[in-house]
Amino acid sequence: MKVLVVGQGGREHALVWKLKQSRLVTKVYCAPGNAGTGLDVENIDISAVDAERLVKFAKNEGIALTVIGPEAPLVAGVADAFMKAGLRVFGPTKAAAQLEGSKKFAKEVMRAAQVPTAEFRSFTDPDSAIQFVQEREEIGLVVKADGLAAGKGVTVCSTKAQAIEAIRDAMVKRVFGTAGDTVVIEERMSGPELSVLALVDGRTIVPLESAQDHKAAYDDDQGPNTGGMGAYSPAPIANQELMDEVIDKILIPTVHELRRQGIEYRGVLYAGLMLTSQGPRVLEFNTRLGDPETQPVLMRLKSDLFEVLCAAADGKLRDFQNLDWDPRPSVCVVMASEGYPGNYPKGKPIRGLDRASQLADTKVFHAGTAKHGPNIVTDGGRVLGVTALGDDISDAKRRAYEAVKCIRWEGAWCRKDISDKARAAQLEE
Incomplete structure (x- = not known):
């Protein structure tokens, strides 16, 4: 069967890489993709928000499943266009994607569902x-x-x-x-952050393995916020008791409240949490897989991703309540362009990718790259997500940074402390 992944970041590279491994999948396309996805699957030059051309391509190619990666096409209603055309798609509708597309809407849903979050006011x-x-x-x-x-x-x-x-x-x-x-103003909360991602088919919720992102640009969580400078999975702070609480008090009430409003949620529901002294509180909801959390999470997934996402799209997730995971932890280190998260140059040739790809239990996911002739060059702020599995979290970090050292371009940089939080949490136990 053929699969189409919509998007062009590190998340989408991880998705095509994992979907390609399915015994049922014969061909994977990525629209529009990047230089890395082009190495693993076939890129298609269609914008992620061009619903008309994406639907036409899916029909012409007999695509069995379309997976929408980024938030922009979801908020724009691309999933709705596929559903209207009778095509199987994994990703929430435009109405459901408001959970990410409008922070005011998300807070109002949480208030109605009595989901724990910070007090807020919105202003126009x-x-x-x-x-x-x-x-x-x-x-x-x-x-x-x-x-x-x-x-x-x-x-x-x-x-x-x-x-x-x-x-x-x-x-x-x-x-x-x-x-x-519109702006939303809320009280600042304190505590460690945690990302909990779950697959939802409208009624059944299947949590993925936990992950922890690093939003701040620099070591020790200093500097401005970014899209994410690295992540690791699992997060030691996400014990079973906490995960059960998140599902019971946050995910289930949110899905039920949306249904009460006439919105059936199918796709990924991502809860960005802060673990406060009063318990877990929602910082934000995303309506898609996180980037870079997807990279270390999918590195550990052993179940057939194609089968799982088809089940979610078809309302049959109850058949996949227990996913199979590699017990080894994984670490993803984001390599960024000089100047990110502010202005940054593009077109810098990247060296050492082949050398890094030869390392065991390591995968270099491309986020902001392009192909210029024979060269792969930088084409974004977050350029690569260098991801590795290890016997323990320290070994996974060592392997990831070993691969980072293989790769060079003018102005490349990264945080040096990705996953140190996990190690500190383990030492405190």
Whole structure:
């Protein structure tokens, strides 16, 4: 059977790599893909948000399953177009994708479902938002652009002045474009972060193995927020008791509330959590697999991903309640372009990819790359997700950074402490 993966990042490279391993899959396409996906499968030059051309391609090629990777096409309704055409697609509808596409909508769903999260207010007028901040005590706040902002629309503020500046950036200076038409202001929470991802078919929820992302740009969680500088799986803090609580108090109530509103959720439901002293609280929902969390999670998945995603799309996830996982942990280190998460150059030739690919239990997933003649060059801020399995978390980290050392381009950099949190958590036990 043929599969189409929509998107062009590291998440999509991991998806095509894993789907290609299925005994049932004869061909995998990626639209539009990147240089790395082009090495593993066939790239198709169609934009991820061009629903008409994607549907036409899927019909003409007899695609058995389309997997939509990024949030933008989901929020734009690409999954709806496939469903309308009678094609099997994995990914939530436009209405369901509002959980990620609108932070205000997500918070209102959580409030209605009594899902634990920070108290919030939303504003469409900058003066009202600023007045709200000025009238509050000097406490930590988080200012969020309501719409999609490529992972950069959230500002964590320690002072009123920082919060007011963040409001002006979003609503007056329009730093995030129309995503800043509305802002959500919520109280700042503290505690370790955790990503819990689950497959949902409308009724059945099957959690994936836990992962922990590293959002801050620099070591020791310093610097500005990014789309993610690395991740590891599993997260030692995600014991079974915690996972059961997250499913019972967060995922199930959210899916039920959406159904109450007439929205059936099918796809990945990703809960970004903060483990506070009062228990797990939702920071945000995403409606797709995380990037870079997908890379270390799929490195560990032993079940047939094609079969599992087909079951989710068909409403038959109950047949896949227990997925098979490699017990070994995995670590993904993101290699980024100089200047990221700000402005960065493109077109820098990348060396050493072949050498890194020869290392055992290691896979270099491409995120922001392109092919220029014989060369693979940088084409994004987050360029590569170097991922490795290991006997324990320290071994997985060692293997991942061994591969990182093989790869070079002008201005390349990465965090040096990916997965150290896991090691620290294990030592505390």
